[in-house]
Amino acid sequence: MIRSSAFANKSYAILGLARSGMATLDALHASGARILAWDAREDLRQKASEKAIIADPLEVDLSDYDAVVVSPGVPLNTHPIRDKASDDGVPIIGDIELFAQARRSLPPHRVVGITGTNGKSTTTALIHHIIQSAALPTHMGGNIGLPILSQSPLPAGGVYVLELSSYQIDLTYSLDCDISVLLNISPDHLDRYDSFNAYAASKARLFDMTSAEHKAIISGTDEKSQLIIGYLREEGRIDDIVDLSGATAAGQENWPSLQGPHNLENAITAACVAEKLGISQKQISAAIESFRGLAHRMERVAEQDGVLFINDSKATNPASTGPALGAYPKIHWIVGGLPKSDDLKECEAFFGNVVQAYTIGDAGPMFGNLLEPHMSVDPCEMMLTAVQHAAANAQPGEVVLLSPACASFDQFKDFEARGECFRCAVNSVIENNLVGTATGGSVS
Structure with a gap:
């Protein structure tokens, strides 16, 4: 870990003990800092108890602390820690600022x-x-x-x-x-x-x-x-x-x-x-x-009978999905989730590359209405259904693309879980020889 004399004999309050918070705790403790730490999860508080005083910074006088270190996930626009720190005259920083301060050493x-x-x-x-x-x-x-x-x-x-x-x-x-x-x-x-x-x-x-x-x-x-x-x-x-x-x-x-x-x-x-x-x-x-790329970012999951399966679950907004649609000429597009906007304007330039759309999640009905004037739409709701239908319809040279243009939190805990669900569904259709099996028109 990074240790620094910049933190020695200073006092910090840490709010949030997930990955970056626990790494901050370890680095500050190893550098000789005095630490107060808090997290809503009791198991994380217990884990931190040997290196920090466990107390809610909202209930402690922070005026003698050098900084409050918060997780990036803490919404400062609504969380009371912002006003508490301001009232006590202490800055709110993150682990990247601590790294910046440690650079001299x-x-x-x-x-x-x-x-x-x-x-x-x-x-x-x-x-x-x-x-x-x-x-x-x-x-x-x-x-x-x-x-x-x-x-x-x-x-x-x-x-x-x-x-x-x-x-x-x-x-x-x-x-x-x-x-x-x-x-x-x-x-x-x-x-x-x-x-x-x-x-x-x-x-x-x-x-x-x-x-x-x-x-x-x-x-x-x-x-x-x-x-x-x-x-x-x-x-x-x-x-x-x-x-x-x-x-x-x-x-x-x-x-x-x-x-x-x-x-x-x-x-x-x-x-x-x-x-x-x-x-x-x-x-x-x-x-x-x-370069082999990253999981869930235009990730090549499998290829079967000339059909390529691409996991782009990280595309959580239309601006990210638009270019993904521009990557291949014939796409079976799995789209939907928890919408961040009520339009798909940033995807429109690439609609001509889409053979058929398969809508899932909360955004499914809204996206279906937006897309039907431009392409065939299959309202699937669930990921497994969408993958099964897309795989059955896809022909050699075509691509089954998960690029949702939405957040994942309607059906999944995060985009990684959504991507893993897609991966499992793809493995299932391949194992069961369901690729390109549609006859007499599209599966719907």
Whole structure:
């Protein structure tokens, strides 16, 4: 884990003891800090009791504490800890801010920070893969993989690659990334922000923390991303600003795990970051070709009788699903869940690639009404039904794609559980030889 003299003899209150919270507890304790900790779950409180005072920070005088460290999952717009900390005059921070404060005590290194609405995890993992392939020491963390504080410090010359959600940026004040990356901005998580503008401003704060001598890379063609580029250039504080919104690249046919226009943008961005890190073009190209992708993100689950099954359960909004539909010419599209919007406008450009849609979840009836003027729709409601019908209808050369354009919480605990359900259903139809078995028209 990361230990730092920056935390020694200081006092911290930790709210939330899930993965990042427990990693924070361990790192602070090992660094000689005094800790108060709390979580709604009794088992987690018990687990923390040997290293911290167990008490609810809402019921304790926090004025002598150096900070309240909260989980990114704590909704600061509604949780009373915000007012309590303000009243007691103590800042609210997250584990990424603690990492930023610890950097001075770590061996010389660089940090790449990646934010955006869609594509963060894939781009982060791809950058990490390229760095690893170039034999440079590297860790991946933040909103992906292991909490950064739980990982051992890198040797000199290492590169920390951090996926940063808006929630994490909200809790961070001094993370000066050597390379700050913004992929795109579209409406999302608006239950946590007063407006879309406020959400975009949260993303933009990554650049507010970036020093003049460091680098800013922005790839989004959307309005908010372009406004941020314009602002950064007008401000003139950061010397090296790269706009990738019009960039192109050849060779995507050789990247099996990076199909679709969105993954082309992710690969272009990752290659630009790697180039800024001094990695050769030859090393970058070879690493992109060998990248195997992430689970639930345009993941190739199986291929049977010429039909490809793709798990894109991570596509939790239409802006993420649209490019997925652009990845293949003939798609049996499984769509639906807990909707984040009442339209599919960001998918419309790719409707011509859809052979048939199979709706599931709460959004099923609404999406069915939206899609019926454009394509055949099979109202399935449940995942297994949708996979069975899509597999039966699919012909060689076609794709069965789960890309829900919705959150998962109507039927599943998270998008990972939804993706695993899809995987199990695909295995079932393959084992039972149900691929391409429809006769006399589509199964419905």
